[in-house]
Amino acid sequence: MNVVITPLFVRLTHWLNAIAVIVMIMSGLRIYNASPIFDFLIPKELTLGGWLGGAVLWHFAFMWLLLVNGLIYLILNFATGRAKKKFLPISPKELVRDVLDTLKGKLAHDDLSQYNTIQKLAYLSIIADIIILVISGLAIWKPVQLPLFSELMGGFENARIVHFLAMAYAVFFIMVHLVMVAVVPKTLRIMIRGK
Amino acid sequence: MSDQKKIVPKKIFTSHEKEIIKDVYKELDIPTRRQFGKKALSLGAIAMLSGCSLSNEDSIEKALMVMSRFNDRVQGLLFDPNLMAPTYSEDMLTKPFPFNAFYGEDEIRPSPVSFKLKVSGLVQDTKYWTLPELRAMPQTSQITRHICVEGWSAIGKWGGVRFSDFLKRIGADTGAQFVGFRCHDDYYTSIDMPTAMHAQTLLTLTYADKVLPPQYGYPMKLRMPTKLGYKNPKYIQEIFVTNVNPGGYWEDQGYNWFGGS
Numbered sequence: 001m002n003v004v005i006t007p008l009f010v011r012l013t014h015w016l017n018a019i020a021v022i023v024m025i026m027s028g029l030r031i032y033n034a035s036p037i038f039d040f041l042i043p044k045e046l047t048l049g050g051w052l053g054g055a056v057l058w059h060f061a062f063m064w065l066l067l068v069n070g071l072i073y074l075i076l077n078f079a080t081g082r083a084k085k086k087f088l089p090i091s092p093k094e095l096v097r098d099v100l101d102t103l104k105g106k107l108a109h110d111d112l113s114q115y116n117t118i119q120k121l122a123y124l125s126i127i128a129d130i131i132i133l134v135i136s137g138l139a140i141w142k143p144v145q146l147p148l149f150s151e152l153m154g155g156f157e158n159a160r161i162v163h164f165l166a167m168a169y170a171v172f173f174i175m176v177h178l179v180m181v182a183v184v185p186k187t188l189r190i191m192i193r194g195k
Numbered sequence: 196m197s198d199q200k201k202i203v204p205k206k207i208f209t210s211h212e213k214e215i216i217k218d219v220y221k222e223l224d225i226p227t228r229r230q231f232g233k234k235a236l237s238l239g240a241i242a243m244l245s246g247c248s249l250s251n252e253d254s255i256e257k258a259l260m261v262m263s264r265f266n267d268r269v270q271g272l273l274f275d276p277n278l279m280a281p282t283y284s285e286d287m288l289t290k291p292f293p294f295n296a297f298y299g300e301d302e303i304r305p306s307p308v309s310f311k312l313k314v315s316g317l318v319q320d321t322k323y324w325t326l327p328e329l330r331a332m333p334q335t336s337q338i339t340r341h342i343c344v345e346g347w348s349a350i351g352k353w354g355g356v357r358f359s360d361f362l363k364r365i366g367a368d369t370g371a372q373f374v375g376f377r378c379h380d381d382y383y384t385s386i387d388m389p390t391a392m393h394a395q396t397l398l399t400l401t402y403a404d405k406v407l408p409p410q411y412g413y414p415m416k417l418r419m420p421t422k423l424g425y426k427n428p429k430y431i432q433e434i435f436v437t438n439v440n441p442g443g444y445w446e447d448q449g450y451n452w453f454g455g456s
Contacts, residue, residue, distance in 0.1 A: 031345075031346065032346070034344075034345035034346060035343070035345040035346040035347040037346070052344065052345060053445065053448055053449035053450050054259075054449060056344065056449075056450070056451065057259040057260070057262070057263055057449055057451075058259065060262065060263070060266050060451065061258070061259050061262035061263070061266075064262070140346075141456075142273065142455070142456065143280075143281075143340075143342065143456055144278065144280040144281075144420065144421050144455075144456050145270075145273045145274060145275060145278065145421075145455065145456075146273075147278075147281070156340065156342065156348055157348065160346060
């Protein structure tokens, strides 16, 4: 097959997003350690920034990459009609079938230009998750100047919890995502070369 | 380096404010923080990802500081002088309100009772101010949330002189860019003029309706619910108006200068 499956804008925004997300997670974990909301600390090796001030610098520099890159991805995805074509329709019947096939270990991967229902939901979920991360992040960064986000999150302290849990989901997604790439290595080639 | 090993993680919604106070104190591992220049950049993985060479730490730091200055400007534009920070009721006060400084609570250096406030820079009246003179000005109080850059927050009640009233009284050039603060404990910081003129920016003399105790900054603390904790100086000795950014204790080590919330 010599047709471009993944257009250049998706590949570019995917890899820029990967960089932004990794920096945001690692620097965010260092910020978390300065005043942990749960009963544990994050091992220093998994954090970025060295100290709180450094981590905040990284976090508030790369938030712009996450935001601008994410907006470009969303706008182009809708403007080109790709979002509709790739993610819709989502059929409950197909979802049941795909889940059963997965459990039987025979989910088909022969046509990589089409997402199966589990992929559709997984990718939509991480898009929604990053949107929640941005909104809860803005609620923490600007509880006074952007009160709408703070209210949406149920106040400043709740926003911190939402922000952390949404980060945890992103980490979970990345791990499953990487396993799937290892299972179907062709997808890595497609995300680099487009076909 | 050792700033993590001593921290006792807190549960959500803990009411053990004493623990918070201790944690905050332990968090303040000054030597570690001073190593910012090197430590902020010790990140093999990221350097490899972005293709940056680790020998180029200075340029990474410079790029991060460029972004921090950019964020100062964004926050300056985002700042709405007419937007008020949320206020709370008395029963929502955090008790006890945590002590926080760049040293421990046992190292507080109380200001002398004979204290007088110095005023300098772009102002018409540079006379020294005594506490009774400040108390004779119109007083106001408010209950607001103090948010620390570390993430924790606490609700407190501060009372005193509206800072814009004080700036007018000393004939400050309110067209100037910055107001700087020098403190008895050698802390220093500075703020932008629009925040200085904000209606909720108070030159506070009381905490919970009592004379500001030593741990909260006697004789006075500038309280801004529109800024993070480190922008709110305690033990103020001198206030000056200037067009040259005076920086700050933490800001000069890498904290964002605007520090708005």
